[in-house]
Each structure stands twice: as structure tokens, then as C-alpha cells.
Amino acid sequence: MGPIRAVCCGYYGKGNAGDEALLASLLQMLPEGVTPVVLSGNPPQTRDRYQVSAYNRMSAFSVWQVLRQSDVFIWGGGSLIQDVTSAVSPLYYAGLMGLAQGLGLKTIAWGQGVGPLQRPFTRQIAKQTFSRCTRVSVRDRGSAALLAQWQIPFTMAPDPVWALEGKPVPGLWDLPAPRVAVNLRSHPLLTPARLDTLTRALISFQKATNTCLLLVPFQASQDLAIAQSIQAQLPGPNHLLMLEDPRELKGLFRGVEMTIGMRLHSLIMAAAEGCRCFALSYDPKVTQLMAELELPGWELADIPEDPNIISKLWIEHYANGEPLSDISIQAIVDRALIHEELLHTFFANFFSSP
Structure with a gap:
């Protein structure tokens, strides 16, 4: 089997350092043999910063083409499914996840902070979308409690950024x-x-x-x-x-x-x-x-x-x-690396499948 293409989706390329740290953590934790393709608000910047393929997250044509050519779809960490900031945000991310699932991609909700979800409509969409994921990991007890209430299997570990490798700051x-x-x-x-x-x-x-x-x-x-x-x-x-x-x-x-x-x-x-x-x-x-x-x-x-x-x-x-x-x-870093273990276990099974 050739390289596996994994679409990485989050609030990337939008100038938020926390979400960029989540992307950097995800790229750090992906196993060899997996080719990441990032949906970004600033594809040239994302390509230059991380040396990965990146496409415009708001271009329906680009997203469609990328999904059709890929094997796995990953929600890459953060509070993507919440309706406090905007009711549109969970619809966008759930829509992409649903499209990926409809196209037959294996899907992972990774390092998620789920909620707050104040609207019954968005809660129902979130429940349905998470229930169809192949793997789910969350970063906090509140998210875990919500998924447990929905009877959706999950792994809980501290935020992946705990395990991000830092670099010296010049000057x-x-x-x-x-x-x-x-x-x-x-x-x-x-x-x-x-x-x-x-x-x-x-x-x-x-x-x-x-x-x-x-x-x-x-x-x-x-x-x-x-x-x-x-x-x-x-x-x-x-x-x-x-x-x-x-x-x-x-x-x-x-x-x-x-x-x-x-x-x-x-x-x-x-x-x-x-x-x-x-x-x-x-x-x-x-x-x-x-x-x-x-x-x-x-x-x-x-x-x-x-x-x-x-x-x-x-x-x-x-x-x-x-x-x-x-x-x-x-101890916290070791537990945060459970997110990495989930990815490696998932992709090991993916590589070994006929």
C-alpha cells in the first residue's frame, strides 16, 4: 500500500496560536507513512511553516477534491464543536466530517474539546457526527462526560499541546x-x-x-x-x-x-x-x-x-x-501522548488491512 493521505481539519491558518500549536502537535504525532493534507485559512503560510500540502478550507471545490483523493479525515484538536462563539462553526466542521464519512473516509475526532453546546439542534448534530467517527479522543472531563452521556466510545487524555516539542526563541x-x-x-x-x-x-x-x-x-x-x-x-x-x-x-x-x-x-x-x-x-x-x-x-x-x-x-x-x-x-506529557498512541494504533491497523 502507498502513502496514506490524511486530511487535517481545524481552525488552522487563522492566526490563532493555540490552534496552530494543535496542528503542530498533530503533525508531530502522525506516524511515518501518513501524508498530511491540511485545510487552512492561509494555505501558503501553512505550506511554508510546516512543509505540508495545504488547501483553502473555504473553497468547496478544493475541499471536495482533497477528500476524494484521501483515505482519512482528522478533526485536529480544539473547541471545534461549540456554539458559543458561533452557531455556524459546528455546522461547518460537522458538515465536513459528514461529507468525509459519506465519501467513505475513515474519520477521527482527535484531541477535542466538545462544547459548550447550548442549542438542541447543534447538540443533536454533534451527537450524530461523533457517533459515526472511527476513533474519538477528548482533552477534558467535560467533553468526556458529554460523550459518555451520548454513549459514544472515546479516549481521554490531556491537551496534545502538553507534548509539543518547544524550540528556543532567538533573542x-x-x-x-x-x-x-x-x-x-x-x-x-x-x-x-x-x-x-x-x-x-x-x-x-x-x-x-x-x-x-x-x-x-x-x-x-x-x-x-x-x-x-x-x-x-x-x-x-x-x-x-x-x-x-x-x-x-x-x-x-x-x-x-x-x-x-x-x-x-x-x-x-x-x-x-x-x-x-x-x-x-x-x-x-x-x-x-x-x-x-x-x-x-x-x-x-x-x-x-x-x-x-x-x-x-x-x-x-x-x-x-x-x-x-x-x-x-x-506525567501529564506521558498521558497527552495517548493521543499519539491512538493515531499510531489506528494507522497500524489501517496499514495492515488488506
Whole structure:
């Protein structure tokens, strides 16, 4: 049998570092003999960054042609099936999965964060689509509980990005130390008043700790303006870092003492690299991670109105908080590699079939 073509589908090529990290993790974990074909919002960028074939995810003709010429279809991680951001998103991904299944491709839902699903219609579509997958793996207990309720077999393991191989960031060690990373994203709960409070808390924190603050946007369209606004008000050393390679982005946190993060993958990457973390949760997936790792933090809606209260807690965590131990990190990474094991087992059976 010749090379197996596997179509990789996710929120790729859209400028979101977390989803790019999921793609990088998937490509890292695919066994030899499998040729990945990526559906992307920016095919030239995806081809150049990962050295893979990539096609426009919104071109019906291209998608149809790619599926007809392939053997396997993989939902490649992330919160693809949720209707909080948009009711269109689950319809798009479920539609592609359904088309692949209709064309006879083997289908894998891999590293999924399922939900929230607030509409009965999208819940039913999700249930039907997952039930027809050849393999399913999820990354959190909430997703597992939903699939168990639907009586759909699944494998659960930590987010695949835990096991992504990081790369050194050129010039990082030339920046002043110690360093603290900050990642905030736009969200209705991050009101102008709350952003102002957090900014004033960061100013107080920096004055007390003499740290270099690294503003780290994960998605330019939602994070960059906030990072620039904060940077303009900081009194001490700071640097804004927009890293395109997700492996470098993860490697960044090796040189950081503490991370204050909103985005799920900012916290996962930081924790995986042995960095102290303080979470600001805007989403159930972040709240679940806080509970699982016992991370200090707040729901955005519960942030104190007094910036001094916030800065004092940050200073306390910076001075006395503990990152995950090397043993704990390795245990999580080992479990995250269950996603890789699922792929290798699946494709081993695929190669051995007549």
C-alpha cells in the first residue's frame, strides 16, 4: 500500500496560536507513512511553516477534491464543536466530517474539546457526527462526560499541546530578567473598566518586582490591541512578542518566571515549561484547567475592583508560588501522548488491512 493521505481539519491558518500549536502537535504525532493534507485559512503560510500540502478550507471545490483523493479525515484538536462563539462553526466542521464519512473516509475526532453546546439542534448534530467517527479522543472531563452521556466510545487524555516539542526563541535571553509573560484577549467580560484595573495592577506588580513584562498575543485580531494598550502604560522594561511558530511560542515560556494568562494554551504551554501560572478565566475550558492543575486565578467576572488586591496576589504568587514539578509535568506529557498512541494504533491497523 502507498502513502496514506490524511486530511487535517481545524481552525488552522487563522492566526490563532493555540490552534496552530494543535496542528503542530498533530503533525508531530502522525506516524511515518501518513501524508498530511491540511485545510487552512492561509494555505501558503501553512505550506511554508510546516512543509505540508495545504488547501483553502473555504473553497468547496478544493475541499471536495482533497477528500476524494484521501483515505482519512482528522478533526485536529480544539473547541471545534461549540456554539458559543458561533452557531455556524459546528455546522461547518460537522458538515465536513459528514461529507468525509459519506465519501467513505475513515474519520477521527482527535484531541477535542466538545462544547459548550447550548442549542438542541447543534447538540443533536454533534451527537450524530461523533457517533459515526472511527476513533474519538477528548482533552477534558467535560467533553468526556458529554460523550459518555451520548454513549459514544472515546479516549481521554490531556491537551496534545502538553507534548509539543518547544524550540528556543532567538533573542529571548538578551531581554532583561526576570521575565513575566502576560496574555489577555478581547472578550465581553474583559470590559474597559476591568482592563484598566488589570493594567494598573500590572504597573504596581512591575514596580514591586522589577520584572520585564512580556506581552504575548496569541491571536493578533483579538490580543494585539490589548497588548499594545498595556505596553504603552508600563513604567519598566517590557517587550511585545508576536511569535508565528507555535514551537517557539512554547519554548518562550522556558525563559519566563511567571505567566498571567487568559487563553487556555498560554497556560498549558507555560505550565508545561515549568512556569508559575495565574489564570484569568473567560471560558469553562480555562476554569477546568484551573481546577485540574490547582492554578490560582479568578473568573473574569470576579476580578477585584481594587488593583492593589490583584497586584498583591500576583506578587505573592511570584515570590512564593510553585510551578508544577518536573515529575507532574512528565506525567501529564506521558498521558497527552495517548493521543499519539491512538493515531499510531489506528494507522497500524489501517496499514495492515488488506
